[in-house]
Amino acid sequence: MSSSQCGHPDILATLPSPVLVMVLEQLEDLASLHSAYRASPAVFSVLHEAGTARRVIEAIMDLSLLEVTRVLIRKFAHLRWNAHPVAGVDTFSKQYITDDTEYSQLPREIPLPVLCDILAAASTVRYLAHASLHEMIDRCMALEMYRLENPKLKYIRNAHRTPALWNSDYFPVPKPPRERYQQADAGPPSAMEEQMAIRALWQLLLIWELRSAVSGPNPRWNWSASEVSKLQGLSLDELWQPSLTNQLIEQTRTVADCSCTFPALPSPVERYRAAKSLARNAEWRLPCHCCPSAIQTKRIDSHGSKYDMPGYSFVLTTLSPWYTSPCRYVEFRSFRRFGFALWDRTRMAALGLLYPDQGCPKLPQSPRSESDQYVRWESILSAEDLEDIERKRKHFWPGVDMVHLESSRSIDGITQFFEPRSDPLY
Incomplete structure (x- = not known):
């Protein structure tokens, strides 16, 4: 509802158009522009001027988003616009997954309705990002966490191992005496955490948009039945695997498991519709x-960070x-619901799970030893997780090490002896 409809004057209408455009280009994020577009007739009018909306959106993205996210938004716009028709999964993968060369700027000829779709999607993403981050922070703060009563104790897996330190006491698989400790609240999400969630x-939205375009009651694209079936058989991991590291894919799995993205719904199209409806009903x-x-976001980008999440x-x-x-062979999925793929070191240190950054003082809840x-x-x-670890520990011959990096198929090949716990299809 516009400000004039609410009985309030549209203050922005007093500004000359060039000045208003300069003001809009300095907004904090695309969601703020979407809010202004919905509330102010003056903003609505100026964004309908030829080329203005595209220029303002690019300026705000440059100010408030990491480059990798800007590329994803431009891909989303191309997908909505369907400027280059996609005939099947392989074409989509080539144009939208592995190729970033066409997405340095929004095209000049892109229609205004598509730009409006970008603003609505950006508001939805920001809403879902904060809903999911706070859900996982609350989950972390509700944990009952324990530490060793005697931090000098060491753990040894079995007698076939030579202890690293001969003058230490070792505890076997049964749990040693432990005591509760209190984790600390690191406060609201940091700029890094917010950017990773966004x-x-x-x-996630890019893949959901594709699935929505080719399936459902009114598909926008006329894909063959075989291509639709091929897409339905691919998981989120398999679609993004050609261009993303496991860590970045794990971050997407993390937000996809939050309640605001409706993981219990049977199809991605239904989840997409429900997530958009949730944000819209809350008016974003x-x-x-x-x-x-x-400014905090630009500081992340200018430091050239690799966006490595320490957890x-x-x-x-x-x-x-x-x-x-004692957690040998554990898979990261066991910790996914707590957001550890998204938290920076400050939050992980506040939880007492990692040490603070080098040069920072130790916290009261910091670990006191490796075994602690x-x-x-x-x-x-x-x-269930502990039983899974124990099954794997008993399977491997004593003294044989296994070091792995978790892939989309977990510990591929080695865990074929165990019952798999498959992820849902996103």
Whole structure:
């Protein structure tokens, strides 16, 4: 509803068009532009001027989003516009998954309705990002976490291993004495965490948009039955595998498992419709007031960060493969619901699961030893996860190490002896 319809004057109408455009180009994000577009007749009018909407959207994206996310949004726009018809899965993969060369800018000839779709989608993504981040933060804060009573204890998997430190006490598979400790709240999502969630959701929306275009009661594209069937048989992982690292795919799995993306619904098209409806019914208003500023976002980009999330790296490089870990052979999916693929080191340190950044003071809840750190992670796992670890531990011949990087098919080949726990089709 516009401001004039609400009885309030449209203050932006007093600005000359060139000045109004300059103001709009400095907005914090695309969701703010969408809000202004819906509320102000002046903004509505100026964005309908030839080329203005595209220029303003590009300026705001440059100010508020990482380059990888800007590319995803341009791909979404191309998909909505269907400027280059996609005949099947292979064509889609080539044009939208592996090829980024055509997506440096929005095309000048792109229709205004498609640009409006970008704004609505951006508002939906921001809403879902904050809903999912706060859901996972609340889940982390509700955890009952434990540490070793005696942090000097060490863990040894079996007697066939030579202890690393001969003067230490070792505990076997049965749990040693533990005590509760209190994790700390690291506050609202950081700029990095928000950007990772936003990027992951745009990845999800791009695939959902494709599925919506070729299936459902009124498909926009006339794909053959064989191509539709081929798409339905591919998971989110398999579609993105050619161009993304496992960590980035894991971040998309994480947001796809949050309640605001309706993982219980049977089809991606239904999930897409429900997620958009949820955000629209809330009028895209966030349940919080914690959006990081565009300046904080630009600081991430200018530092040339690799966007490495330390929780994911710790599980795959230390907790799961290392023989002195009681969580050996654990898969990252066991920790997915807590958002560990998205949290920065500050939040992971506040939870007491990782050490603070080098040069930062230790926190009261920081791990006190390597084995103490392992037990903290173990205390998060469910009984099913622990049974799964024990089955794998008993399967491997004593003294034989297995170090792996988790793939879309988990520990491919090695875990064929165990009952698989498949991820839902996104």
